[in-house]
Amino acid sequence: MYTRKKAVKTAAWMPDLAHIVCLFVANLAVPYPICLVSKYAGYDRALLFSIVKYILLLLESRRPCDRVVNDWPSIMDQCASALLAFPPQSDPTDNEEYHKAAVLHTQRLSKMLKERPKDLVVFSTELLNVIDPAVNSLSYLALLHAVLIPSPAAQIPREFILEKLVIFMMRLDGRQCRYAGSTLLEIMEAVGSGRLLPVRTIYCEEAHPYVINMFIKPSVAVECLASAILRLDPSGTMLTSSHILLARLAYDTDNIQPALPVINKPIVYYPGMANNTNNSQYLCDLKLPPFSYISKATGLTLQLKTAMVLEYDLTCGMMYCARREWQKARDAFERDVTFPTKDGGCSKIMVDAYKKWILVSLLADGKFQNSPPRTAAPTTKTFGLLAQPYVSLAAAFTTDDVDQLRSEAQQNAQVWMEDANVGLVEEVMASYQKWRVLSLQDVYTKISIPEIRQMTKSAETGSVLNKDEDIEALIQNMIIAGMLKGVIEKNDDGTKFLHFLSPIVDLTEADVKLELKRVAAATQNLRQIAASTDQRLGSSKEFIKWLVKESRRDKSSMSEAQDPTLGFEQLDDEDLMGDMLSS
């Protein structure tokens, strides 16, 4: 090869420089230094030296530079211009224009990926430097895909690609990526598998400060995936296959915190819902509900199986358990327990969720009800049969009979072990005394500490605590944790009293206002969801049939001179929360 020979030859009379140049030549992934070196090979040493120095500088900073761009080989030029062609300069709010351009661009990209994936890999280092992931998300994604799928390209430094991958996941443009389809999904799957990005190691030191921050946190993969999911669907109300990957990854690697922004969102939509006809709307329309653009058809999610949905809620519940957020855990398990069933069916995941639900509702409310409302009758029966030890434990928990509780817990130790609920049962036993103290407020407004000590027993030892100080510490902890509203007062003769307070007193005006705002926002959110669901169902065949039938019946009933107001009146859309929001 001409270039290679010349460069090596030129370098021969200058050992240091030769070494450097040889390195460049050997490294095919960095083609432009070769071009430069070869071009100026015939000129004097000083010039060559300065050029190489400049190249070194460039490489170090890895920043695109006009001069270098001018010297790019033509193939890369082509690639770059093709990749930078989208988004168009025109008004980005024009959905039709945007849609057309996006579709064209994706076609071009897939053609490019198919026809010359090698070129893309070769030039990817420079191209990734030129392209802004937040602006040219689609092109950036295509490059990453070429480099990473099926496996990371060997000739490019791994940390460099991963750094770019992280930046992309944190900054991608959700609107553009609606067109990305399976390309994005594959990248997300690769991240979600936990193989690509480190789950808990500090990776590279000389990177973008933003990235360094990311890498120091032990959860890059989880955080990236969570960010990408929310960037694609800011409302987070649609369950996708990526959610399930995220939940699994976060739970398995114990990186729960970064997954919370996704996990905390209430799920309302599932892929593959019937009547999901996209009425000639453009994917890029920002007003679209998530189920219109995230579907199997757009390639942004896989079709989910029932077990996966159940698994997601179970995993969420266990994540909350690990964080000791019992209320949220209870809600998550409750979603599984009340999962809709057909023909008396019941999944083993549901039974497991039920067992955990019993324990967690003891921790969250100190109470136990047989099954949450809305549980299907046959399912309740199954639960009763399969979770008998849990039910009796819960029944004993709500009484003062500490020996009964202890014997229930000890007799069934094997069961807890098999169901992997030992930790939760221990938590339940530890919280028993706290709930007993709380139940005292049904009778007393003020009670002395020694009396509390005599009246409540610890489920761990089965007897009363030894010292008043112990029970006082227990109560203090409960007050600090917000479980108990009360104060400990000291009498003149030194006896300490626990004074129970009313549960609503400690809300200030500002708190109430904040809470009002939050609830109003939630309601507003709900309205949007309801509206899009209405739209979805309104266009279904069954509904239209029913509507036609209704209107016919209306007419016939009118002719029979019945009271017309019995039919459906036009319902006013009453704006109850509007005033609150505007104020």
Add this chain to the structure above:
Amino acid sequence: MASGLLGFFTAMEEQGRIIVNGSPPCASLGRTRFDRLLLIGQCSVPLCLDALKAAIAEAKKGKDIQRYRDAWECIRLAAPDEPEAQFDDAWVTNTGKTNKNFTHQLEAELKGYKNNLIKESIRIGNRDLGEHLEAMGNLNGAADAYLKMRSDASVSFHVIDTNKHIIGVLLQKRDWAGILAYANKLTTSNPTLEDTTTEQPYQRMVTGLAYLGSERYYEAAACFLDVGDPIICQRYNDVASSNDVATYGGLLALASMDRDALQRSVLVTVSSEPRVAMQMNVLQTVRDYNKEALERLRRMSLAAADLEVKGQGRKGASSPAGSSSLPGLSDILLEESITNGSADVIEGVA
């Protein structure tokens, strides 16, 4: 506790008075200030001395010699060593003299007005004399003077004003039946909306006090609960503070009303606490509504996506054998891998 105080309280207890060991709410307002202070001095152990001293200072600010004597009598028994326990003879004679002179002066002026036959002046003269006599503690004289105002009243406002003055005296005389009669007269005069809003609180308050005094607790409770705007109540702090109204209204209602009536009249009207609670309840309701609505939408979506758990009829559920005969158990493997981890995580956290 000082031995003097102990002796004093023993004496008070023997007189059948109530002894309070805690500290009372400090709501001493208006012309009832002296009475309240004296009462606190007679009842409350921790505040006794301070309250009595304040009562003496309060009495010395006024013209009523009898009040001073009462307060002095108490402090003499409770704490004979205090400087306030020395009887201030000079002040008593001095005040007595001034009072007498001022009474003569007012009477002379009134005579002059009567000669001139100017109705409004006569009315004002009578009022001034009444107020002076009332301040001196000569309640009967004051009542007479106020009664004379009536004949010169020309507008309904004057009548109401007269009645209020009389009620004020009657309150001090603890003449409950008289108060009731006069309080009724307050309402008879053809009321406008404005009158009702401004006069009703006063009328209700005094009627309530009168009923309370004559031990008709249910009526008293009804009156206190019906008082109305607390801001207007504050103008009549010399009769009862809005705090008193709320406290006594609540207590009386608890004592005399049945639960339905309590719910209807107490929980809906008095004090802001129920309002706060109600607001929180509304918030909670909205929150529950949101949660419920989301849950329903979710279930609908699950059904639409055909994701329900499917069974094979009822035989699985009714079989007692347990998991082996349960339908939908293709997920055993998946589930095991999940649950095995749960104990670790939780124990790790614990």
